[in-house]
Amino acid sequence: MTIDYSLIIQELNPIKIIQETAQVKELSLDYYYFSPILEKKLQDKIADLIVIPTSEEEVLKVAQICVKYHIPLTVRGAGTGNYGQCIPLNGGIVLDMTEMKKIKWIKSGIACVEPGIKMSILEKETKKQGWELRMIPSTYKIATLGGFIGGGSGGIGSINYGQLRDRGNLNRVRVVTLEKEPRIIELQGDETQQINHAYGTNGIITELEIPLAPSYNWVEIIVIFKDFLSALKFGQTLADSDGIVKKLISIHANPIANYFNSLNSYILNGEDCALLSVDENSLFALQKLVKEFEGKITYQENLEKNKTFSLIEFTWNHTTFHARKIEPNITYLQTFFFSLEKVEEMYNYFGDEVMMHIEFLRVGGKAIPAGLQLVKYSTEARLNEIIKYHEDNGAFIANPHTYILEDGGRKHIEPEQLKFKKMVDPYGLMNQGKMRSWES
Amino acid sequence: MTIDYSLIIQELNPIKIIQETAQVKELSLDYYYFSPILEKKLQDKIADLIVIPTSEEEVLKVAQICVKYHIPLTVRGAGTGNYGQCIPLNGGIVLDMTEMKKIKWIKSGIACVEPGIKMSILEKETKKQGWELRMIPSTYKIATLGGFIGGGSGGIGSINYGQLRDRGNLNRVRVVTLEKEPRIIELQGDETQQINHAYGTNGIITELEIPLAPSYNWVEIIVIFKDFLSALKFGQTLADSDGIVKKLISIHANPIANYFNSLNSYILNGEDCALLSVDENSLFALQKLVKEFEGKITYQENLEKNKTFSLIEFTWNHTTFHARKIEPNITYLQTFFFSLEKVEEMYNYFGDEVMMHIEFLRVGGKAIPAGLQLVKYSTEARLNEIIKYHEDNGAFIANPHTYILEDGGRKHIEPEQLKFKKMVDPYGLMNQGKMRSWES
Numbered sequence: 035m036t037i038d039y040s041l042i043i044q045e046l047n048p049i050k051i052i053q054e055t056a057q058v059k060e061l062s063l064d065y066y067y068f069s070p071i072l073e074k075k076l077q078d079k080i081a082d083l084i085v086i087p088t089s090e091e092e093v094l095k096v097a098q099i100c101v102k103y104h105i106p107l108t109v110r111g112a113g114t115g116n117y118g119q120c121i122p123l124n125g126g127i128v129l130d131m132t133e134m135k136k137i138k139w140i141k142s143g144i145a146c147v148e149p150g151i152k153m154s155i156l157e158k159e160t161k162k163q164g165w166e167l168r169m170i171p172s173t174y175k176i177a178t179l180g181g182f183i184g185g186g187s188g189g190i191g192s193i194n195y196g197q198l199r200d201r202g203n204l205n206r207v208r209v210v211t212l213e214k215e216p217r218i219i220e221l222q223g224d225e226t227q228q229i230n231h232a233y234g235t236n237g238i239i240t241e242l243e244i245p246l247a248p249s250y251n252w253v254e255i256i257v258i259f260k261d262f263l264s265a266l267k268f269g270q271t272l273a274d275s276d277g278i279v280k281k282l283i284s285i286h287a288n289p290i291a292n293y294f295n296s297l298n299s300y301i302l303n304g305e306d307c308a309l310l311s312v313d314e315n316s317l318f319a320l321q322k323l324v325k326e327f328e329g330k331i332t333y334q335e336n337l338e339k340n341k342t343f344s345l346i347e348f349t350w351n352h353t354t355f356h357a358r359k360i361e362p363n364i365t366y367l368q369t370f371f372f373s374l375e376k377v378e379e380m381y382n383y384f385g386d387e388v389m390m391h392i393e394f395l396r397v398g399g400k401a402i403p404a405g406l407q408l409v410k411y412s413t414e415a416r417l418n419e420i421i422k423y424h425e426d427n428g429a430f431i432a433n434p435h436t437y438i439l440e441d442g443g444r445k446h447i448e449p450e451q452l453k454f455k456k457m458v459d460p461y462g463l464m465n466q467g468k469m470r471s472w473e474s
Numbered sequence: 475m476t477i478d479y480s481l482i483i484q485e486l487n488p489i490k491i492i493q494e495t496a497q498v499k500e501l502s503l504d505y506y507y508f509s510p511i512l513e514k515k516l517q518d519k520i521a522d523l524i525v526i527p528t529s530e531e532e533v534l535k536v537a538q539i540c541v542k543y544h545i546p547l548t549v550r551g552a553g554t555g556n557y558g559q560c561i562p563l564n565g566g567i568v569l570d571m572t573e574m575k576k577i578k579w580i581k582s583g584i585a586c587v588e589p590g591i592k593m594s595i596l597e598k599e600t601k602k603q604g605w606e607l608r609m610i611p612s613t614y615k616i617a618t619l620g621g622f623i624g625g626g627s628g629g630i631g632s633i634n635y636g637q638l639r640d641r642g643n644l645n646r647v648r649v650v651t652l653e654k655e656p657r658i659i660e661l662q663g664d665e666t667q668q669i670n671h672a673y674g675t676n677g678i679i680t681e682l683e684i685p686l687a688p689s690y691n692w693v694e695i696i697v698i699f700k701d702f703l704s705a706l707k708f709g710q711t712l713a714d715s716d717g718i719v720k721k722l723i724s725i726h727a728n729p730i731a732n733y734f735n736s737l738n739s740y741i742l743n744g745e746d747c748a749l750l751s752v753d754e755n756s757l758f759a760l761q762k763l764v765k766e767f768e769g770k771i772t773y774q775e776n777l778e779k780n781k782t783f784s785l786i787e788f789t790w791n792h793t794t795f796h797a798r799k800i801e802p803n804i805t806y807l808q809t810f811f812f813s814l815e816k817v818e819e820m821y822n823y824f825g826d827e828v829m830m831h832i833e834f835l836r837v838g839g840k841a842i843p844a845g846l847q848l849v850k851y852s853t854e855a856r857l858n859e860i861i862k863y864h865e866d867n868g869a870f871i872a873n874p875h876t877y878i879l880e881d882g883g884r885k886h887i888e889p890e891q892l893k894f895k896k897m898v899d900p901y902g903l904m905n906q907g908k909m910r911s912w913e914s
Contacts, residue, residue, distance in 0.1 A: 142691065143755050164604055164688075168717075196716030202759035203717040223758040245719075245755040248604075248688030251582065274839025276635050277608075277642030279685075315583050315685040318663040319642035399714025401839050 037103055037126075039082055045099050049092045050133070052084035061110065061130055066118040068354055069365055070411050071435040076118045081108065081128035088133045090210065090218065090240040096129060097216035097238065106466045107212065109234035111150065111181020114173035116351060118437035119185035119233045123467035129238065131180055138241070140165070144205065146243045149180020165246035168195040168203060172352035179242055183207075184234045187432075187443060190282045190311065190346055191247065192395035193273060199230050205245055209237035211458040219458070228454040233439055235465045235472070236451065237458040250313040252281060254345040256297065256333035257324050258305040262287045262381060265306040266392065266403070268327035270374055272310070273394040273401035278320060279313035284349035287381065287390035290408060293357040294348050300333040309345045311337065350406060353391050357408050367421065368443065369405035370397070370430040377403050380429065386410070388420060405429075440470045447471045477543055477566075479522055485539050489532045490573070492524035501550065501570055506558040508794055509805055510851050511875040516558045521548065521568035528573045530650065530658065530680040536569060537656035537678060546906045547652065549674035551590065551621020554613035556791060558877035559625035559673045563907035569678065571620055578681070580605070584645065586683045589620020605686035608635040608643060612792035619682055623647075624674045627872075627883060630722045630751065630786055631687065632835035633713060639670050645685055649677035651898040659898070668894040673879055675905045675912070676891065677898040690753040692721055694785040696737065696773035697764050698745040702727045702821060705746040706832065706843070708767035710814055712750070713834040713841035718760060719753035724789035727821065727830035730848060733797040736783050740773040749785045751777065790846060793831050797848050807861065808883065809845035810837070810870040817843050820869065826850070828860060845869075880910045887911045 066072040106126030131150040138146040153174040169191030188197040259265040289304035389408040432443030506512040546566030571590040578586040593614040609631030628637040699705040729744035794806040829848040872883030
């Protein structure tokens with residue numbers, strides 16, 4: 035059955051749409067090209083139509099039309115994901131949620147918002163009440179909260195609150211289904227797991243309620259070390275220092291910092307370094323810790339005061355972004371190491387082919403080193419060899435070179451999530467081709 | 475050289491003193507009688523004179539007089555310690571700091587106070603600015619901050635911030651020395667370790683600067699479980715749930731709760747239970763967790779709303795306090811277990827002779843079960859046997875049945891702390907007999 039989009043466009047009226055090819059192209063893609071594997075597979079994917087709803091009623095109407103004509107539907111935030119999460123494999127409609135950006139309310143440490151709100155804008159408002167977001171991606175300036183929930187997993191702040199999927203980090207969502215008669219359902223607490231990191235395969239989020247974190251006066255700090263292991267051990271010790279309040283512990287092996295042009299005056303020769311965010315009241319304690327590991331603080335500035343740059347935008351996957359600007363053949367891995375010894379082993383084994391970039395985050399109450407290593411890409415075969423070596427030697431890879439949910443970090447889809455999909459998307463219209471257990 | 479106290483009293487004038495025997499007796503003791511061993515050793519100890527300074531100048535004057543006449547000096551807060559920390563072994567002056575209770579300032583998450591301030595009163599003030607104390611003992615209503623720093627180690631809140639001695643939990647102290655010419659010195663950051671849990675052997679604290687924690691709307695909760703292991707595992711899982719904000723996880727094996735008269739309507743038959751303090755925004759998540767461990771919530775109340783009691787006063791060493799009110803022969807242990815298996819092993823081995831009471835706290839970034847077990851005391855030999863069995867089987871005992879620093883939780887005194895003592899108390903006047911490495 036071919037879909038007659040001129041008819042669809044009429045039916046969608048007066049909902050805002052985009053048909054102009056260049057724009058449609060742009061709004062069909064994300065940062066998938068960080069992976070040369072995904073680049074080949076996804077570069078030509080394009081939606082037939084971009085639809086930009088401004089209310090839940092309009093979302094419901096789009097859902098009805100998609101069901102009526104069996105149109106593939108792919109939901110999109112700001113498109114800052116890296117795995118093609120929001121790239122439509124089979125054309126159809128891309129639902130751009132960025133105009134659904136209302137803050138409904140913020141009170142007593144909870145925010146209720148529409149999914150298209152930019153995280154930076156939301157945080158500006160929560161800070162007025164003494165709260166901030168529990169965790170943000172390095173793309174928080176433009177990334178939307180709905181996109182982060184649908185396609186992200188953690189970020190700056192995960193050293194305190196773990197990952198998005200951890201119980202307690204998401205209170206409530208409203209979701210529009212793609213059932214025969216689309217409707218709005220509410221999920222609370224653990225039920226929100228159905229849509230958490232599901233790439234928008236399980237309904238269209240129209241409202242989110244998240245618990246916040248108390249706001250601190252964060253100070254951003256760069257520390258350089260005499261070798262990588264000192265930096266790494268410093269990072270773990272800081273992560274485990276219960277009396278020091280921190281939000282970011284990002285460790286970069288030499289020569290990664292050479293890719294950080296704006297930070298050149300603080301890291302002259304790509305030294306092994308740590309990029310940190312620490313509460314101003316913990317500074318004295320931090321300085322002592324730095325001294326113990328023979329580090330040297332080369333930059334220290336209040337986050338609110340520096341208008342030129344934030345260290346946040348050199349960490350997590352922004353590290354990869356900066357490296358690729360200078361060496362476009364660089365790609366990356368995502369790795370859970372669980373111990374410093376394992377990091378050291380891989381650091382020694384691969385040398386400069388796999389440059390060690392570590393972010394510390396909490397997993398099940400314990401701070402662990404997670405790798406976002408920079409890989410000098412040669413061939414797909416070699417990349418797979420590198421991944422296999424990690425897996426064979428006790429490191430867990432959340433493969434960023436796939437758009438399939440099960441081949442990435444999740445490894446498998448819970449039966450409940452599949453059951454939920456059968457209910458809310460019985461025709462399999464949502465983000466087609468991303469969930470293998472559904473396709474098969 | 476006998477000391478002529480009539481002369482001393484003249485010289486102290488106009489500083490407030492107490493000579494009346496009953497009062498002197500009362501102000502010479504603490505909760506040492508929780509230990510039958512300490513009870514025998516300490517019950518007859520008494521100061522010659524209680525001195526109650528109201529300013530740093532007065533403290534300095536007392537220090538000068540003590541040095542001049544070589545008078546033993548023992549500093550005291552509210553006397554809520556359990557190891558005779560503030561009991562004078564050789565008479566002399568007990569310096570009661572409770573009138574030095576000024577709050578100097580509170581701003582941006584830091585409080586600067588005199589040491590005699592009651593923690594409950596300080597917290598009332600910090601809460602007006604959205605902050606609270608990082609950790610408090612169960613005696614916080616009357617205990618002083620200076621006493622807590624000098625003689626305590628952790629408490630409610632340690633599940634987040636670790637222990638008092640952890641780097642970053644104490645910013646700065648002012649200390650009056652007992653040198654030939656007593657003077658005031660300031661210690662910052664790590665330097666404060668010299669006075670942290672030193673039982674007042676290393677100078678007289680006259681001012682403290684502590685970092686605070688953001689204030690939450692805490693909800694107190696009682697959960698009963700079908701067996702002890704369910705309660706214990708629930709406790710560890712809650713401790714490790716990074717997305718759930720909590721401040722207290724106190725686990726009590728059946729029949730401990732039978733000693734909690736005021737809680738009888740919520741724990742009818744001394745069931746294995748958890749006493750919790752959780753942020754109101756984490757309640758939904760908590761309820762799911764409770765369900766997973768087949769627990770049942772029997773009490774749930776906002777901390778600020780219940781004026782009758784707080785669960786805090788049934789946890790940490792208040793548990794022992796309540797048990798002793800009903801069975802005066804009960805005493806206790808302090809144990810670091812490091813794993814649930816070790817708790818289970820001891821729970822099974824000792825049965826009701828050592829009733830399992832666990833408080834979860836963070837040590838080096840990891841939440842561990844710490845025991846404050848209730849022991850049905852028979853003889854000193856048997857008590858030592860129980861302690862030895864723990865130590866021989868991989869549990870670390872911080873023995874509460876000794877007033878010697880090195881025999882309790884510390885095990886040894888850092889050379890730096892001893893060096894510091896030589897400097898600030900060259901005549902060994904402060905809290906005589908408590909630091910073995912000094913005496914020898």
